[in-house]
Amino acid sequence: MSDTPVGALLVNLGTPRGADYWSVRRYLREFLSDRRVVDLPPLMWRPLLETLVLTVRPLRSARAYRAVWNDERDEGPLKTITRAQAERLAARLSPQGVVVDFAMRYAGPSIGERLHSLCAQGCERIVVLPAYPQYAASTNASVADEAFRVLMTMRAQPALRIAAPFYDDPAYIDALATSARAALAALEFEPEVLVASFHGLPQAQIDRGDPYRRHCETTFELLRTALCLPPERMRLTFQSRFGRAQWTGPYTASLVRELADSGVKRIALLTPGFVADCLETMEEIGVELRHSFLAAGGEKFARLPCLNDSHDGISALESILRRELAGWLG
Structure with a gap:
């Protein structure tokens, strides 16, 4: 050595x-x-x-x-x-x-x-x-x-x-689950739905063989299992669509509005594709999507932090x- x-x-x-x-x-x-x-x-x-x-x-x-x-x-x-x-x-x-x-x-x-x-x-x-x-x-x-x-x-x-x-490393999934539990426990309300939002990709890139969507789905299912949440309580979405081409869906912004339209009043959102908070998680999720949900009739919205340097x-x-x-x- x-x-x-x-x-x-x-x-x-x-x-x-x-x-x-x-x-x-x-x-x-x-x-x-x-x-x-x-x-x-x-x-x-x-x-x-x-x-x-x-x-x-x-x-x-x-x-x-x-x-x-x-x-x-x-x-x-x-x-x-x-x-x-x-x-x-x-x-x-x-x-x-x-x-x-x-x-x-x-x-x-x-x-x-x-x-x-x-x-x-x-x-x-x-x-x-x-x-x-x-x-x-x-x-x-x-x-x-x-x-x-x-x-x-x-x-x-x-x-x-x-x-x-x-994406499927036990240490990463355990850290996500522990962080999510702590953040949810600290809220003043209990979310009806937990949305796991990942950055989107053009669907054409997935069609050419990029494994990204499969990796996101695996992370999502492992985390949902770790949190013991049924499918209706935790939803998978993709954010940050750009341009007119089709991107991976369902789109986070669309689902958030649909939840509010369907009568869901309290949601929390986490971003398991990011190890550190950034413009996308803090502004797009924490500000824009919050405003969209509340404007559509929602009452409580929480953005859970990334793992960061915890x-x-x-x-x-x-x-x-x-x-x-x-x-x-x-």
Whole structure:
């Protein structure tokens, strides 16, 4: 066994460098130019992206980011939480010679910057952990693409592992269930329905073989079983549809309105596809969907937090990392 340290890099999606129009525009251009995210032919997509999407969408997104922005650190909540996760993981793993860091797939800190930093600290073996429980080419594969692009520029390459998705990992499911129970117990009301909302994907990507929906369904069923909820008390949905194409359904916004229309007055919503709260969970779910449900006749709405840097969340990530580090630790 080598005496050199082992690196562990936690990677999440990213956040703009500022909550202003131009910062958000630059971020969206990088994100939406990734062929793993939007796999339309460039000659079709680029003109639309530059003339329409990047003119209109940054205005709305910048307003949303300002509503959840961490003013003290001047950064998005996803970056704050991912840093905290890495720091807490480092406290647990550094005694065994593991150097833990974090990166963002888009904006900064970049995967390249952090991989070079780990190598400079003597790490000859590095595990990259995409912080996406359910595999999608637009997330997990994009992280792997970028990591290996960085390695292509290196003369002395580290040994690199890309951690497997953990959608059915017992430690992750247990952490979700424990967190959900605690959050539900703290509410001042008992929800009639618990909605588990995952980020959506274009149905065309699923049809081409992406396992994402199957992974989401597995996470959902394992969590529902752990919470001992019957099918009518816990519902699976997908959020964040973009454009006119068909996306994975049922859509979260549609179901929330349907529940209110059918007489359901109290609901809670959790997001098992996210290990850290971000714009999507805090603003889209916590603000927009709350307003939609209440406007349609609902009376009580609660958004349950992601695992973030909670004790149970960090324990789950530690368990997953130790599995991926097998054979590399003394």
